[in-house]
Amino acid sequence: MRITFIGGGTMGEAMIKCLLAKKVVSPQDIVVSDVNELRRELLAREYKVKTSADSSRAVENADVVVLAIKPRDLAEVMEVIRGSLRQQAILSIVAGASLSTLSDGLTYPYIIRAMPNMPAQIGEGMTVWTTMSEATQEHKKMARSILSAFGKELYFPDEKYIDMATALSGSGPAYVFLFIEVLTDAGVRIGLPYKAAKELTLQTILGSAYMVEKTGKHPAELRNMVTSPGGTTAEALAQFERGGFRSSILEAVIAAYEKAKRL
Numbered sequence: 001m002r003i004t005f006i007g008g009g010t011m012g013e014a015m016i017k018c019l020l021a022k023k024v025v026s027p028q029d030i031v032v033s034d035v036n037e038l039r040r041e042l043l044a045r046e047y048k049v050k051t052s053a054d055s056s057r058a059v060e061n062a063d064v065v066v067l068a069i070k071p072r073d074l075a076e077v078m079e080v081i082r083g084s085l086r087q088q089a090i091l092s093i094v095a096g097a098s099l100s101t102l103s104d105g106l107t108y109p110y111i112i113r114a115m116p117n118m119p120a121q122i123g124e125g126m127t128v129w130t131t132m133s134e135a136t137q138e139h140k141k142m143a144r145s146i147l148s149a150f151g152k153e154l155y156f157p158d159e160k161y162i163d164m165a166t167a168l169s170g171s172g173p174a175y176v177f178l179f180i181e182v183l184t185d186a187g188v189r190i191g192l193p194y195k196a197a198k199e200l201t202l203q204t205i206l207g208s209a210y211m212v213e214k215t216g217k218h219p220a221e222l223r224n225m226v227t228s229p230g231g232t233t234a235e236a237l238a239q240f241e242r243g244g245f246r247s248s249i250l251e252a253v254i255a256a257y258e259k260a261k262r263l
């Protein structure tokens, strides 16, 4: 599979790194087209991939063209590559760019829209994706093998779920970072050294997430298992309820979803 990246910035580089580490493709199968000469030099040196400053030629022999540019640069890129598309799958990770924006801009039907999240940068991402109905099984197979290289992937046949996922897994890392920050601060507030508070926080979050995943139990059941009657956890949970913790998270995700739909 020959992959051309348009944009070799943060996400482009992260994807290349994961694809090579997991041996999905070899360096000679990857071409990166980026306007930034320094980025081209860095990627060629670091990953031994081919680079180009000419996107229209770079996409010609590709099986998959990954659009990894900022939304503001999308219109220009579509204009440049439009005339060079034949059978390639277009795999866009451009936030907010809908299937219709992409297919209209490219006047081309084989479009895949993916929404990775930030931990994809370290191979621990959650990516949701969808396709135009014209995309073939082969296009989907290639997309899945690329997307699964940097974490988990979930296909939705209906694009409407991408806005919902944007509010959950897309923005989600920020919610979790905030929780990590506050929990660590709380540990410091009651007297723990910062380093210890951070380590306790991180392992508690990782361990609890694995616990939900490995046991398959409902989180409420697991929560009840750590809540002894009249104990410390019950005291903390009662305070969470008084502070509107649950409704605050619900309303925040709904607000993010409403915003995603407006963009």
Ligand SMILES: NC(=O)c1ccc[n+]([C@@H]2O[C@H](COP(=O)([O-])OP(=O)(O)OC[C@H]3O[C@@H](n4cnc5c(N)ncnc54)[C@H](OP(=O)(O)O)[C@@H]3O)[C@@H](O)[C@H]2O)c1
Residues within 6 Å of the ligand: 006, 007, 008, 009, 010, 011, 012, 033, 034, 035, 036, 039, 055, 068, 069, 070, 071, 073, 076, 077, 093, 094, 095, 115, 116, 117, 118, 119, 121
């Ligand atoms: N970062 C994340 O965690 C994340 C998560 C989910 C989705 N995304 C999406 O992924 C996309 C890429 O994000 P990023 O953080 O990787 O952006 P980035 O670091 O800015 O990388 C984009 C690269 O494309 C280059 N470029 C700009 N215009 C170009 C053109 N016309 N032709 C070829 N290359 C061009 C940029 O060069 P210059 O710097 O010189 O402009 C830059 O090197 C965005 O649409 C974003 O919404 C990112």
